Amino acid sequence: MFKRRKRVELVKIRRRTRSIAVVMAVSLVFAACSGATTDDTSDTEAPTTAAPSTDAPTTAAPSTEPAPDPRGTTLTVAHFQEPPTWDYLTSNSGAIRVPIFMNVIEPLMEFQRDGSNGPLVAESWEISDDGLVYTFAIREGVFHDGSTLEAADVVYSLKANQLSPIGPISGPLSVVDSIEALDERTVQLTLSGPSQLLFPSLANRAGMIVPEGSLEANDIAGGELIGSGPFVFTDFKTDVGATFLRFEDYWGELPYFEVIEYRYITEQTSELNALLAGDIDMAVSFAGDTQARLPGLDDDFTVHGMDPKGINYMFLSARSDKLADLRVRQAISHALDRDPILTAAVSGYGFPTCQYIEPYAAPFQNDYCPYPYDPARAMELLAEAGASDLEIQFVVIDTAAHPTISLIVADQLEKVGITVDVKLIDIPTWFDQVFGQGQYEISNVTGGVTIDAFACGGGREPIGDNRGAGDDAATCDEEYQALLEAVDKITDYDEFIAAQAELAAVFADNAWVIPLYSRSSTRVARSDLIGISPYMVDVEFDMRGLRWDS
């Protein structure tokens, strides 16, 4: 009996001890968690990411700093789009260029707000009077791998760019016959003929400079990118993000932030929530309907409306007999009311446009609108063309603003008597079906290329000879092509601008491509973060001037 009572007491004690242990463990977890919740000084901590495998020192704080800012020198930003590869020479993904361009890999020159080119990798340059010889003086600098920046690197890079399968990279360089290093600091380009396109392109993707041999020696696709820019790209993890470390040996002024944590948050609602919760300091880009929430943000955050970049346009298949008659294409254009499309698709961020002119700041931008919204005229034209009972297939990407656009466009076209069969498909299937096989009648996309990309033999429908169309000459507009080639060879600038305006007008008159709006994306950041640059050549995210507001 005594033994039994003792055993019961022992069990009770053991249970009590266990309970105490559980309570202690839970308390410890809570203590740890609460410790973490009050840890709002993480920005001030030293960067926790591993240093890149380069010889150059990258993380040391400059000794000239008077007093450390309590907000620290680490910035956390998020972007909703992750690139499928980092190989900028074999992929057209904008998600590569957003963080890499200018920050990690610098182009030969830097595009300026006034439309001119400024120095970057090249300190200065000379162009011969006949426009056939370009001579560049290369600055003294160091790449992230410790190697010195020399003329040989520029020659190597431009030759590699010439071989890129991406049109905007190799295309402008196709007029370059030879690229030579005259000495360690001088590079000369000899052209087969004058080209207006080449010079601005060297401040863009066609001019990106990397160390000689680095494209073969490194896993570029996996993110081993080496340039001469102010940030070193490191620690990339798929679906997580990457780290940009300040390059202390940069030739120019050092950026304020020592570390920029770049995170991928694919859901834009989650991206905005992360910003509001303080997980990130800045959302690099918002597009589409999430922008509707932005006007309601409080003063702690600033919405930076970026310059319009990228034009949303309808494009019509040249292989469809139904669309061969210009009057039918004009009717489609007259049927489209751009304002409600802009409001519904991108919450009004941008402006409606009838012309495909990119960038919007181009000097030949004008208000020319050959076929404005006029449903009555659209019906007349359809009747004249004998196409009053027109039925067309509208192949649309099933993400972003495209489904919304398809609904409004279909509704507007049906109001003038066109029956629209909307087919929503995902992006890879869309690429295959539309660009690969040409199986569509009308489609819609947002693009950031210039009208040069629609040249015959390029990959664009319908003006260009599409891959799926083979040698079908009907898809190539000879008049447009002849004009395009002539424009590029004009050496006089004013004459060039006038010819560009004419080219854009011919393009709009054809109505194969019907622009709807020029899209403006937005950046949202903490209000005390300043130095957010506008887009210059692309949708790049220039990290160089970012700093806390003092």
Add this chain to the structure above:
Amino acid sequence: MQRLILKSGLTLLVSALFGSVLVFALLRLLGGDIAQLLLGDEAVPGAVEALQLELGLNDPAYLQYWNWLSGLATGDLGTSYGIGYDIFDQIRIRIVPTVFLAVGTMIISVPLALILGSYAAIHVRQRRSVFVDVGAQIGLAIPAFWAGLLLVLLFAVKLGWFPATGWVSPSEDLSGFFRAITLPITALVLGRTAVMTRYARSSMIDVMGEDYILCARSRGRTLRGAALRHGLRNASIPLVTVGILQFGSLMVGAVVIENVFAIPGMGRLLVTGVAGREVIVVQSLVFVFLLMILILNFLLDILYGILDPRILDKPVRT
């Protein structure tokens, strides 16, 4: 028992093989390829075809299937087309957050469901059981992603107690790990608990009508005492099935929550893979999911054999 293991194991193998063919074939029907996607709409003529050839996308289907299957068997699935990461390594890394999410959810959901279900069953004809029933209905009706967004708005944006997104490995920072995983698990727990509570309640009500409960009560046990002492264990048995199936669906279905909370798990890899037409990544992931479900079912068969020896006595059909 040996016969049962053999039979279930054989079923698993045949199903896995059939599943691999199905997964492979379905992905070929998806349309689009990574060459087109990588190069985009600004590729020079012929570039897409050249890349397709380089990546082996034009190889005969049987060769592609064989290469993939042998890769699965040897643990060498090659590298992804785009970024070039090792696919097997990536799956190995990505399975960790997903397993944490699924296991964490089950650890909370199962006991909670048992408690709530039993409570509702014991008080079945009383008003207080209605609260559990209504709560379970609401839990069932709320999608996990929506619950996740609401939780984020309250606990991350308004109160700032937890991060809105992200993943922290427990080996790097334990408290950070708990903070990061709390909201995603809570979002998942709501729905899973609701499902299992209803099962537990129904099972407990059945058990409470059994003779041995009547017997226990006639020996002087209270209703609650009889339920806890004799009912709970028996009522748990159907929950094993539901629990295991729920675990499987959690592993597969965590994709939505992983996207909402930007957790780099298997689901997110799957979404990225599908969007990027990384066919080997996608078919390997889908096969891993399939294999997990098959293995869980296999374990369930064995567990049934242990729990209910009558199953072992049944003759095996050949």
